[in-house]
Amino acid sequence: MLTSDKKEFYEALLDKKTEYEGIFYVGVKTTGVFCRPTCPARKPKFENCEFFETAQQALLASFRPCKRCRPLSHPNHVSELVRTLVEAVEENPEKRWKDKDFQELSVDASTARRQFKKRFGMTFVEYARARRMGLAMKQIRVGETVMDAQLSSGYESSSGFRDAFSRIMGEAPALVENSSVLKASWLDTKLGPMIAIADEEFLFLLEFVDRRGLEREVERLREKTKSAIIPGRTQPINLIEKELTQYFNGELREFKTPLALLGSPFQKSVWHELKKIPIGQTASYSRIAESIGNPSAFRAVARANGANQLAIIIPCHRVINANGELGGYGGGLSRKRWLINHEKLIKKVLSKSR
Incomplete structure (x- = not known):
């Protein structure tokens, strides 16, 4: 997103301009929530804002929906079913939803799918997945320091952040004997965030964070390489980040990052x-x-x-x-x-x- 767009959106946020409803969402770094432009809450500083075109992008960036302006519903209209399911996800964000989970809430899964799709363009399962992936990707964004601190305390904590990450990325390397380690990093691009996974020599994976089936891709990569995957940086990741910037700026014809091709x-x-x-x-x-x-x-x-x-x-x-x-x-x-x-x-x- 261009800096000029961000400034325009920030002014609209300060003025609570209703014509910007549906045009953008704002993530507030200091609180971890994302809001609609007309949110009545106290406005954050510009440097603490991240702007998104869709609610799904905000979720994938690890922000949770604001309870005051409820950005996942149309203004002044909050479906009780939508409210119930959003609250259920927030109580257990790393959960993978199954039919029995809907039954326990006396909710029809097909109805939930239709209502979520109608409200904000994605099904409930896609919403829950985006929230889970967003939490996991937050670990990638914060880097190794936080992860190391969490690993040192083991997995006794019920932290949704760590549980979501471990479910997607696999066991922590401290708990895997004789395993190799791949590093994962979050890369912001003009077309949305991407995840890069590499060792010290080769890049193994580069995908858009919201790609359907990304969790399975990461799991297959982990199984094929018999590796643990943790947040971090390697030379191939640094190189591909630089090359992607050049590519999106229209300055790159050919990528030189060394690749590991795992396939038949x-x-x-x-x-x-x-x-x-x-x-x-x-x-x-x-x-x-x-x-x-x-x-x-x-x-x-x-x-x-x-x-x-x-x-x-x-x-x-x-x-x-x-x-x-x-x-x-x-x-x-x-x-x-x-x-x-x-x-x-x-x-x-x-x-x-x-």
């Missing part, structure tokens, strides 16, 4: 072929299949595309349907469209500078 021989062949697609261009699944010498395997190519754990660097967003439609993308079609258009601009700028 077929998947690796597809990923290597993806990296050959020039910036500013696209290719179809069928063309990729032909390029690897297996023209009938376009569906398998699509699956390999979906299994890519290194978003943007291995440019699966450059693969589209043969009819010109965008096809799928784990980070969302709006991001895929933006990336393709952004790279066309990069191509024009770089070609002029030659």
Whole structure:
């Protein structure tokens, strides 16, 4: 988000301008809550504000909904079902919801899904997951110092932060014998926060935090590498953060960060072929299949595309349907469209500078 937008939103927050309802949400660093623009609470200082376009982004950044302005419901209208479920999540944010949990609250799961989807564009399960992921990602943002202090006290505490992190990232390295360690870091980008996981030599994972199935991806990575994953920084993470900044500024044609590709021989062949697609261009699944010498395997190519754990660097967003439609993308079609258009601009700028 541009600094000018942040200043505009902050002025709207101070003036409680109703026309900005639904345009942005504000996370308050000092309290850990996020609010709607018209919240009646005392206004924070500008430097203590983080602005988000959606409630889901605020949740994924570890902020909890304000109890005064209730940003997860329309102004002046709070569904009792929505209120009940939001409060239930706050009581146990690391919980993974199942059908029996809805039954215990005398809530119909399909009704909860519809009401949450209608209110703010995501289902209740997606909301609960975003809250859980947000808490876990907060551990990544605060860094190793806090994590080390928590690890030293063991897992007796019922802290939702640590429980959420351990559920997603795995056991603490102090509790895993003979395990290797991967470091995870939160990276803010123009298209939303991403998580990077690497050792001291290679980058293993780069994904948007709100990607569906991210928890399973991290779990598979942990199992394949037999590693514990903790918050921290390594040289590959520092490098990819620098390169992403250059990329989003339109100054980078090719990523140089060393990568660890964990996949089958077929998947690796597809990923290597993806990296050959020039910036500013696209290719179809069928063309990729032909390029690897297996023209009938376009569906398998699509699956390999979906299994890519290194978003943007291995440019699966450059693969589209043969009819010109965008096809799928784990980070969302709006991001895929933006990336393709952004790279066309990069191509024009770089070609002029030659």
